[in-house]
Amino acid sequence: MAKCDQGYLCEVCGQDVSAIVDSDLYLRYVIGELDPEVLHTTPERHLRCNPVLAQFIDHPDFERVVVPGEMGLANLDPDFVAERVALITRGYERLLEIAASDEDRDVTAYPLPEVIDRYRH
Numbered sequence: 001m002a003k004c005d006q007g008y009l010c011e012v013c014g015q016d017v018s019a020i021v022d023s024d025l026y027l028r029y030v031i032g033e034l035d036p037e038v039l040h041t042t043p044e045r046h047l048r049c050n051p052v053l054a055q056f057i058d059h060p061d062f063e064r065v066v067v068p069g070e071m072g073l074a075n076l077d078p079d080f081v082a083e084r085v086a087l088i089t090r091g092y093e094r095l096l097e098i099a100a101s102d103e104d105r106d107v108t109a110y111p112l113p114e115v116i117d118r119y120r121h
Contacts, residue, residue, distance in 0.1 A: 012049035021061075021095045024050045031091035032115035036108065056081075056088035061096065 008017045008025070020026050024045040028034040034042060047054045047062075054065040055073055066072065073081050094112055098105065111119070 008044040010046050010049050011043035012045050015046070017044045017046055019099065021092070021099050022046050022048075023095070024053060026110065027053070027088070027091050027095060030094045030111050030115070031087055032111060032118060036119065039107070053088065056084045057092045058085050058089045059092055059096075062092060 008023070009015065010017050017023050017025075024047050025034065025039070025042055027047060029036070029039055047057070048065065051065045051067050052071050054062075055067045057065070069075070090112060094110070098110060108119075109116070
């Protein structure tokens with residue numbers, strides 16, 4: 001099977017990341033933590049296969065992820081947690097919006113508005 005026929009395989013579990021709303025790669029891109037220049041060369045993961053990031057999603061369409069230990073929300077600075085929850089949840093909501101849209105979007109329009117502004121400057 002050709003690489004392009006395989007889809008995006010999760011580097012953690014090896015399964016297909018078939019939906020953008022399950023994509024760690026696109027969430028990190030949308031929130032500005034992944035440079036657009038490396039989007040096509042960066043390995044993909046399911047959001048749930050990156051629990052340290054996924055634990056910050058607070059949305060009714062996403063089943064809460066709990067990380068035990070030092071990297072869990074309960075052990076992090078509350079101000080940091082609040083900022084991360086706000087940003088990452090907005091990013092997840094952006095992925096839902098992209099997935100629900102029937103228009104063919106340019107991938108450069110995916111990020112949050114402030115991230116697009118940062119890339120332009």
